[in-house]
Amino acid sequence: MFHLMPWPHLPESYAGPAWVKCPNAFYDGRRGHALYNRYLDELVRAEALGFDGVCVNEHHANAYGNMPSPNLIASILARQTERMRIAVVGNALPLYNPPLRVAEEYAMIDCISGGRLIAGMVVGGGPEYYSNGINPAEARERFSEALDLIVRCWTEPGPFVHTGKHYKLRYVNPWPTPVQKPHPPIWIPGAGSYETMDFVARRRWAYMGIPYFHKRIFKRNFDYFREACAKEGYAASPEQMGWLVPVYVAETDARARAEFEPHLWYFARKLLPGINVSPPGYTSPRSALKMLGAFGDFMLNVGSWDEIVDGAYAIVGSPATVRTQMAEMIHWLGVGNVLTLLQLGTLPADLTRRNMELFATEVLPHLRNEIGPRAAAS
Amino acid sequence: MPARRIVQVAGKDVRLLTGGDGPPLLYLHAVGADVDWLEIHDRLARHFTVHLPAHPGFAESTGIEQVDGIADVVLHYVDLLGVLGLRAVPVVGASFGGWIAAEIAALYPERVERLVLVDALGLWIDAAPIGELFGSTPPELAEMLFHDQDHPLAQMLRAMTSIADVPEDFAHAQLKALEAAAKVGWNPYMHDPKLEVRLRRVTAPTLVVWGREDRLVPLVYGERYRDRIPGAGLEVLPRCGHLPAIERPAELAEVALDFLSQT
Numbered sequence: 001m002f003h004l005m006p007w008p009h010l011p012e013s014y015a016g017p018a019w020v021k022c023p024n025a026f027y028d029g030r031r032g033h034a035l036y037n038r039y040l041d042e043l044v045r046a047e048a049l050g051f052d053g054v055c056v057n058e059h060h061a062n063a064y065g066n067m068p069s070p071n072l073i074a075s076i077l078a079r080q081t082e083r084m085r086i087a088v089v090g091n092a093l094p095l096y097n098p099p100l101r102v103a104e105e106y107a108m109i110d111c112i113s114g115g116r117l118i119a120g121m122v123v124g125g126g127p128e129y130y131s132n133g134i135n136p137a138e139a140r141e142r143f144s145e146a147l148d149l150i151v152r153c154w155t156e157p158g159p160f161v162h163t164g165k166h167y168k169l170r171y172v173n174p175w176p177t178p179v180q181k182p183h184p185p186i187w188i189p190g191a192g193s194y195e196t197m198d199f200v201a202r203r204r205w206a207y208m209g210i211p212y213f214h215k216r217i218f219k220r221n222f223d224y225f226r227e228a229c230a231k232e233g234y235a236a237s238p239e240q241m242g243w244l245v246p247v248y249v250a251e252t253d254a255r256a257r258a259e260f261e262p263h264l265w266y267f268a269r270k271l272l273p274g275i276n277v278s279p280p281g282y283t284s285p286r287s288a289l290k291m292l293g294a295f296g297d298f299m300l301n302v303g304s305w306d307e308i309v310d311g312a313y314a315i316v317g318s319p320a321t322v323r324t325q326m327a328e329m330i331h332w333l334g335v336g337n338v339l340t341l342l343q344l345g346t347l348p349a350d351l352t353r354r355n356m357e358l359f360a361t362e363v364l365p366h367l368r369n370e371i372g373p374r375a376a377a378s
Numbered sequence: 379m380p381a382r383r384i385v386q387v388a389g390k391d392v393r394l395l396t397g398g399d400g401p402p403l404l405y406l407h408a409v410g411a412d413v414d415w416l417e418i419h420d421r422l423a424r425h426f427t428v429h430l431p432a433h434p435g436f437a438e439s440t441g442i443e444q445v446d447g448i449a450d451v452v453l454h455y456v457d458l459l460g461v462l463g464l465r466a467v468p469v470v471g472a473s474f475g476g477w478i479a480a481e482i483a484a485l486y487p488e489r490v491e492r493l494v495l496v497d498a499l500g501l502w503i504d505a506a507p508i509g510e511l512f513g514s515t516p517p518e519l520a521e522m523l524f525h526d527q528d529h530p531l532a533q534m535l536r537a538m539t540s541i542a543d544v545p546e547d548f549a550h551a552q553l554k555a556l557e558a559a560a561k562v563g564w565n566p567y568m569h570d571p572k573l574e575v576r577l578r579r580v581t582a583p584t585l586v587v588w589g590r591e592d593r594l595v596p597l598v599y600g601e602r603y604r605d606r607i608p609g610a611g612l613e614v615l616p617r618c619g620h621l622p623a624i625e626r627p628a629e630l631a632e633v634a635l636d637f638l639s640q641t
Contacts, residue, residue: 130513133564133565134565135560135561135564135565136560136564137557137561137564138561279512279513279560279564280512280553280557280560280564281556281557281561285549285553285554288553289546289549289550289553292549293541295541
């Protein structure tokens with residue numbers, strides 16, 4: 001189960017972006033107190049309901065997801081849960097200087113949780129480069145160097161010297177080191193840039209498709225990823241691919257739509273505007289054009305419920321409907337990880353709770369049995 | 379028509395357009411708008427042999443991966459002058475190219491014979507921040523860059539209200555140009571905090587030319603350049619935005635040539 005920890009209190013009248021310039025006067029710490037604790041309860045509950053794991057991620061200066069430090073949330077989960085995986089997908093490596101901080105904090109979470117961390121590494125969203133001052137034209141270089149350094153921290157005895165283009169460190173010797181050996185699983189989320197998919201294929205790590213696109217965009221990206229793995233001389237395994245999707249289950253199709261639709265539109269129309277900022281050099285012009293070309297297939301530009309359903313932007317309906325549609329998608333995309341967003345936008349606590357329960361009891365066991373135990377992770 | 383060739387400079391390809399008669403002149407272009415040969419270059423070429431190189435990463439010029447900041451661009455142009463066998467030249471620099479020109483004139487004063495800065499980036503004034511070049515939509519850019527919103531280029535930008543309206547080759551060139559500019563000027567944003575104090579080192583006679591209606595780099599920056607460069611003059615072009623080379627080529631050529639012909 002994936003959680004964004006969104007801000008559900010943007011004023012009705014506000015029509016600006018949710019990113020970079022969204023006035024933080026809209027934030028209210030007292031409401032934040034209630035919200036963080038509610039969202040943490042939801043994540044902790046996922047374990048009792050039988051989920052394989054939970055996912056949190058990093059975003060800055062926005063109303064879409066209020067975890068500028070997902071590691072804080074993950075460390076709470078590490079202490080409050082006992083069995084499930086905790087995936088941080090991920091830390092935006094170029095924003096950490098030195099990136100040793102990521103190696104240290106991830107190792108802490110892995111130790112506290114007893115080896116349950118999945119270590120996500122991201123370049124960071126386009127808007128983050130406006131909010132943090134890091135040069136987006138250096139983003140890929142920094143990401144690649146930082147990632148190599150972090151893996152080295154976990155696999156090579158310290159102290160050692162690191163002399164890279166962006167980071168120069170005379171004594172690399174992080175304490176602690178992770179429980180999992182050689183290191184925690186590494187997941188790389190991406191929105192379809194060629195560079196990211198080639199990179200993940202080369203390292204034989206796992207690629208998580210970023211949501212809110214039409215299903216054909218997911219399909220195209222996973223097909224490209226499989227080809228990229230083939231070019232590296234191996235067949236991609238389903239566990240190397242993850243499909244992230246909003247899901248809502250209620251007793252009937254009609255009830256599911258009626259309960260969920262307003263919250264989905266708050267998400268699409270209030271929290272997505274501004275997410276698609278692509279700063280210069282953040283991807284190659286070739287990838288940028290491809291991603292801009294896919295923009296018509298992005299949820300921000302979807303106008304009707306029928307389009308949401310047809311494009312599988314979200315899977316919404318009765319348990320039978322959700323089971324069938326998810327099974328079809330899992331087979332069609334060939335993915336071995338499914339990351340479900342069971343809270344979205346303004347979806348309140350009571351509906352989120354029931355959605356989680358229905359998904360866990362009516363859908364999750366079916367997906368496990370039908371598709372194999374590994375297909376329903378998270 | 380200018381001659382087009384690719385020149386090798388320290389392992390980088392430089393697309394160089396050269397045209398005209400007379401003594402050499404180096405023209406350093408803005409973030410893309412005047413990278414191709416335009417009326418302004420024709421006008422300057424009546425009196426000078428105009429060299430118009432594309433900056434690293436722009437047009438067919440390569441080597442952006444060797445550029446990590448403004449100092450690399452300055453050295454690149456000093457190297458190019460060496461390749462062209464030019465000791466000292468008059469330099470006209472517009473916008474981004476104006477920043478580069480000012481840096482060369484401050485760091486290598488002996489290489490710049492006369493200096494014309496046109497709506498140059500490169501400085502920073504807290505009270506008048508440089509406009510958002512990277513995060514703006516094409517219509518917002520048109521608003522910042524042009525006084526005459528009916529200028530064909532302004533109209534083209536204003537019509538690009540969604541990505542579907544942007545021709546792919548234009549988008550590709552624009553993305554490349556912005557990436558190359560970001561390598562140099564993302565942060566500190568389109569300026570060099572050391573430049574302002576170094577401008578006292580400029581020995582070239584200098585003319586600062588500014589579009590009065592520039593909303594990307596407002597006129598106060600032109601005044602700052604004039605105040606910091608010893609002996610510099612300032613010519614303000616009325617009814618003109620950030621790109622005099624595009625919007626007022628005849629007026630720009632006239633004031634520039636008038637200044638460059640003084641000895």
